Amino acid sequence: MTEGVARFWREIPHRYRLLGSKCDSCGRVFFPPRVLCPECRRKGNISRVALSGKGKIYSYTIVKDGANGFERQVPYVIALIKLEEGPLVAGQIVDCSPDEVEVGKPVELVFRRVSEDGEEGIIYYGYKFRLAEEEN
Amino acid sequence: MKAGIVSYGIYIPMYRITAREIAKIWGKDPKEIENGLLIKEKSVPGIDEDTVTISVEAARNCIKRVRVDPSEIGAIFVGSESHPYAVKPTATIVGEAIGATPEMTAADYEFACKAGTAGIQTSLGLVNSGMIKYGLAIGADTAQGAPGDPLEYSASAGGAAFLIGSKDKIAEVLDTYSFTTDTPDFWRREGKAYPRHAGRFTGAPAYFKHIISASRGIMERNSIEPKEIDYVVFHQPNGKFPMRAAKLLGFEKEQYLPGIVVTQIGNTYSASSLIGLSAVLDVCNGGEKVLLTSFGSGAGSDSFLLEVTDKIVEIKDKAPKFSEFIRRKKYLSYGEYLKLSGKIKLS
Amino acid sequence: MRKVYVVGVGMTKFGELWERSFRDLFVEAGIRAIEDAGVDGKEIEALYIGNMSAGLLVKQEHVASLIADHSGLASLHIPATRVEGGDASGALALVQGFSSIASGMYDVVVVGGVEKMSDVMAEKASEVLATTLDQEWEAFFGMTYASAYALMAKRHMHEFGTTEEQMALVSVKNHSNGSKNPMAHFRFEVSLEKVLSSPIVSYPIKLLESHAVSDGASALVLCSEKKAKEFESPVEISGIGQASDYIALHDRDNIVSMASTIEASKRAYEMSGVKPEEVDVAEVHDCFTISEIIAIEDLGFFKKGKGGQATEDGDTEIGGKVAINTSGGLKARGHAPGATGIAQVCEIVLQLRGEAEKRQVDNAEIGLTHNLGGSGGTCVVSILRRRR
Numbered sequence: 001m002t003e004g005v006a007r008f009w010r011e012i013p014h015r016y017r018l019l020g021s022k023c024d025s026c027g028r029v030f031f032p033p034r035v036l037c038p039e040c041r042r043k044g045n046i047s048r049v050a051l052s053g054k055g056k057i058y059s060y061t062i063v064k065d066g067a068n069g070f071e072r073q074v075p076y077v078i079a080l081i082k083l084e085e086g087p088l089v090a091g092q093i094v095d096c097s098p099d100e101v102e103v104g105k106p107v108e109l110v111f112r113r114v115s116e117d118g119e120e121g122i123i124y125y126g127y128k129f130r131l132a133e134e135e136n
Numbered sequence: 137m138k139a140g141i142v143s144y145g146i147y148i149p150m151y152r153i154t155a156r157e158i159a160k161i162w163g164k165d166p167k168e169i170e171n172g173l174l175i176k177e178k179s180v181p182g183i184d185e186d187t188v189t190i191s192v193e194a195a196r197n198c199i200k201r202v203r204v205d206p207s208e209i210g211a212i213f214v215g216s217e218s219h220p221y222a223v224k225p226t227a228t229i230v231g232e233a234i235g236a237t238p239e240m241t242a243a244d245y246e247f248a249c250k251a252g253t254a255g256i257q258t259s260l261g262l263v264n265s266g267m268i269k270y271g272l273a274i275g276a277d278t279a280q281g282a283p284g285d286p287l288e289y290s291a292s293a294g295g296a297a298f299l300i301g302s303k304d305k306i307a308e309v310l311d312t313y314s315f316t317t318d319t320p321d322f323w324r325r326e327g328k329a330y331p332r333h334a335g336r337f338t339g340a341p342a343y344f345k346h347i348i349s350a351s352r353g354i355m356e357r358n359s360i361e362p363k364e365i366d367y368v369v370f371h372q373p374n375g376k377f378p379m380r381a382a383k384l385l386g387f388e389k390e391q392y393l394p395g396i397v398v399t400q401i402g403n404t405y406s407a408s409s410l411i412g413l414s415a416v417l418d419v420c421n422g423g424e425k426v427l428l429t430s431f432g433s434g435a436g437s438d439s440f441l442l443e444v445t446d447k448i449v450e451i452k453d454k455a456p457k458f459s460e461f462i463r464r465k466k467y468l469s470y471g472e473y474l475k476l477s478g479k480i481k482l483s
Numbered sequence: 484m485r486k487v488y489v490v491g492v493g494m495t496k497f498g499e500l501w502e503r504s505f506r507d508l509f510v511e512a513g514i515r516a517i518e519d520a521g522v523d524g525k526e527i528e529a530l531y532i533g534n535m536s537a538g539l540l541v542k543q544e545h546v547a548s549l550i551a552d553h554s555g556l557a558s559l560h561i562p563a564t565r566v567e568g569g570d571a572s573g574a575l576a577l578v579q580g581f582s583s584i585a586s587g588m589y590d591v592v593v594v595g596g597v598e599k600m601s602d603v604m605a606e607k608a609s610e611v612l613a614t615t616l617d618q619e620w621e622a623f624f625g626m627t628y629a630s631a632y633a634l635m636a637k638r639h640m641h642e643f644g645t646t647e648e649q650m651a652l653v654s655v656k657n658h659s660n661g662s663k664n665p666m667a668h669f670r671f672e673v674s675l676e677k678v679l680s681s682p683i684v685s686y687p688i689k690l691l692e693s694h695a696v697s698d699g700a701s702a703l704v705l706c707s708e709k710k711a712k713e714f715e716s717p718v719e720i721s722g723i724g725q726a727s728d729y730i731a732l733h734d735r736d737n738i739v740s741m742a743s744t745i746e747a748s749k750r751a752y753e754m755s756g757v758k759p760e761e762v763d764v765a766e767v768h769d770c771f772t773i774s775e776i777i778a779i780e781d782l783g784f785f786k787k788g789k790g791g792q793a794t795e796d797g798d799t800e801i802g803g804k805v806a807i808n809t810s811g812g813l814k815a816r817g818h819a820p821g822a823t824g825i826a827q828v829c830e831i832v833l834q835l836r837g838e839a840e841k842r843q844v845d846n847a848e849i850g851l852t853h854n855l856g857g858s859g860g861t862c863v864v865s866i867l868r869r870r871r
Binding site for chain 2: 013016071110111112125
C-alpha cells in the first residue's frame with residue numbers, strides 16, 4: 001500500500017452519492033462541490049445538494065490507451081455528462097459497447113469500483129454512468 | 137409479528153456466459169451439463185463490479201420503490217461469501233452510498249448462501265424489539281468457481297436488498313424458523329481463492345435435509361399445508377435441487393416455477409433465494425402466501441412464511457423487476473469471462 | 484513599463500536523448516543562448532526556469548538551484564527561480580523574465596525551460612501529463628491527457644462539423660514543417676492516409692495526431708532596451724498576456740474554445756497594438772491536432788468553428804494566410820513540456836531574424852507564441868516584432 005487514505009476518504013460523500021454544492025445567492029449548482037462560488041465569491045452562500053445523476057452526454061471519447069490502473073478496461077468510454085441540475089461531470093460510461101455512445105443520449109448513475117491502491121490497498125468506489133432507456 | 141417487508145430491490149450484472157461456452161473449453165458435452173444442472177447461462181460481474189457495488193445497486197433499487205428517508209434506516213446487514221475486504225465491512229460502504237450513515241449499526245454476515253436471510257432475521261428482531269425503525273438486509277455475491285470445477289457452470293453474481301419495517305408493509309412475516317447443524321458440505325479456507333465442496337455429499341445430508349426440515353418445521357408450527365401456499369422459493373444451487381425439494385414437500389409446478397431464477401442467472405449464492413423471492417413479488421398480488429427457505433452450506437436453512445399485502449401493487453413497478461435484468465444482457469466468450477473475473481493475472 | 488527584447492536563443496534538439504541527463508540538457512540550451520547573444524555569464528542578473536514535473540520524472544525538486552549550479556552560475560549566486568504551470572511552465576518563465584526587466588529590476592536575464600521525459604517508462608510519462616488535469620475529478624476517473632482533448636475534439640465535431648480529415652491535416656502540415664527543422668524530434672513527413680490509419684489513442688484522436696514525448700531544453704537571453712542597443716538583431720516582445728481558467732473541463736461554459744487563450748491573447752494584442760490579421764507566423768500549442776484548430780480560432784486568426792476548414796484550405800501552411808507551427812509544433816518539433824513555451828519563442832525569433840532556412844516565412848515581421856498548461860487551465864501568449 002503506497003497511498004494515504006485520507007485523500008480518498010474525504011471525498012466519499014461526493015463520489016458515492018454525487019453530493020454537490022449550490023450557491024444560494026445565484027442559484028448555480030456545482031459538481032464537484034465548491035466552497036466558494038466563482039461568480040459571487042465572498043458574497044455567495046454555499047450549501048450542500050444531492051444530485052440525481054441523470055443527464056445527457058455532452059461529449060465523449062473512447063479511450064484505447066488507458067490510464068494506469070485502467071488497462072484491463074480498454075476500450076473504455078469517458079464522457080462529460082450534462083446533469084439535469086446544470087453542472088457537467090466527467091465519468092466513465094459502462095455496460096455498453098462504445099459504438100452505442102452518442103452526444104445527447106440520456107444516462108443514469110451507477111455505483112462502481114473506479115480504481116484501487118494495488119491488490120492490498122483500499123478500493124476506490126464511486127460514480128460511473130450507463131446509458132438510460134430513452135424516455136418517449 | 138409487527139415487523140415485515142417494506143420494500144425489495146435486486147441487481148444482476150448484465151454480463152452472461154452460457155454453460156455451453158464453458159463446457160466447450162473443458163471438453164464436456166454441453167447438453168449433459170445443461171440437462172444435469174438445468175442452468176442455461178449465468179451472470180458475470182463487470183470488471184468494475186463486486187459485492188459492494190452489487191449491494192449498493194440492489195439497495196438503491198429497494199429504496200427507489202418507497203418513500204423512506206435512508207437516514208431512518210437503523211441497521212444494514214450484508215450477507216455474502218465474497219466481501220471484497222476480509223477485514224472492513226461492506227455494509228458501511230452501502231450505508232454511505234445510500235445516505236443512511238451515521239446513526240445506524242452495520243455488520244457483514246457470512247453463512248455461505250444464507251447470509252442474506254440471516255440479515256433479514258436480525259432486522260426483523262431489531263424492528264420487533266423497537267430498537268430500530270428500518271433495517272436493510274442484503275444478500276449479494278460474486279461467486280467464484282475454480283476453472284474446470286463443476287461450480288464454474290453455476291457460480292454467478294447478483295444481489296437482493298430487503299427493507300424491513302413495521303409500517304406500509306408489502307408482506308407480513310407470519311413466522312420465521314431456522315434449522316442448523318454442523319455439516320461440512322462446502323467451504324473456503326481463509327486466503328484461498330476458490331471454495332471446495334464435498335461432491336454428492338452436498339445433496340441429501342446437506343441441501344435436502346436442511347431445506348426440507350426447515351420448510352416442514354415452519355409449516356407444521358403454523359399448521360399450514362402446501363396447498364394453502366401460493367408460491368414457494370428455495371435456495372437454488374442449480375435448477376434440479378429446488379424443484380426436487382419442492383416436489384418432495386408436495387408443491388406443484390405453478391407454486392415453485394415462478395421463483396426459479398437459477399436457470400437464467402446461475403447461483404447467486406447469498407442472493408439466490410432472495411432474487412427468487414423478488415421474482416415472485418414482481419408477479420404476485422395482495423393476500424397471497426409465500427414460503428421462502430434459504431440454505432447455507434455448513435449448514436443451515438432459514439424459512440419464512442409470508443403473506444403479501446395489497447401494497448405490493450403500488451410499489452412493484454417503481455424499480456427494475458427481475459424480468460428487466462434478464463432482458464438486458466451481453467454474452468461473453470470464455471476468454472472475456474476470464475479477463476473480467478480477474479482470473480488472468482497481469483504482471 | 485520598459486520594453487523587453489530577446490537577444491539570444493538556444494535549444495537542444497528535441498527527442499529521446501538517452502545519453503543526456505536532466506541537468507545536461509539545460510546547460511546545452513543555456514550556453515547556446517548565451518553564445519547566440521554574445522553576452523558574458525557575469526552579465527546575467529537572474530534565471531527563470533520553466534519545468535513541469537522533475538519531481539515525478541527524475542525525482543528532483545529544487546531544480547532552479549541545480550540548473551544555476553550546473554550552468555556555472557553558482558559562484559555568482561544569482562537569483563534562480565523555477566516556475567510551474569503544467570506544460571505552460573516555459574512560457575511562465577518568459578512572463579517572469581519579461582516582468583523583471585519591464586519593471587526595471589534587471590537588465591539582463593536568462594529564461595529557459597527543461598524537461599526530461601525519457602527517464603521514465605511511457606506509461607509513467609502519460610500519467611505525469613495527466614497530473615496537469617484535475618487529479619481528483621478527471622484523472623481519478625480514468626481521463627488521460629489525450630482524452631481531455633478528445634472530449635474537446637468530439638464536441639468540436641458535433642458543434643461545427645469539423646472532420647477527422649481536417650484534424651489529421653494539422654499533423655500532415657506540422658510533420659512537413661518539422662521535416663525541415665534540424666532541432667525537431669520527428670523529421671519526416673506523413674501522409675493524410677497514414678495519420679488517419681494510425682492507432683486510436685482516445686477517439687477521435689489518433690497516435691499520429693498526438694504530440695511527441697520529448698526530452699529537451701530551451702533558453703533565451705532577455706534584456707532591456709538600453710542594453711538591446713549593444714546587440715545585432717534584437718527582437719522585441721511587444722506584448723505578453725497570461726491567463727488562467729477553470730482547471731477541469733467540466734467547470735467551463737464550453738469546451739470548443741479556451742477562455743484562457745482568448746483572454747491571454749486579448750491582453751497580448753492590446754499591449755502590442757497588433758491585430759490578429761497582422762501576425763505572419765505563430766507557434767501554437769498543438770499537443771493534439773484539435774488544440775491547434777481551437778487555438779487558431781481563439782487567437783482570432785479564423786472564425787470560431789472554421790479552424791478545420793482553414794487548415795484544409797492551406798491557410799495555415801508556410802505561404803498561407805498565417806504560417807502556423809513552422810517548427811513542426813508539439814507534434815513534430817516535439818513536446819518537452821517545461822521547454823516547449825521557450826522553444827516556441829526560439830522559432831519565432833529565428834523567423835523574424837530571417838534565419839529559419841527551409842521553413843522561412845517570407846518577410847516575417849510579427850510573430851506570436853501560444854503555450855497551454857494542461858487542458859487550458861493556463862495560457863500564455865506573446866507577440867514578437869522584428870525591430871525595424
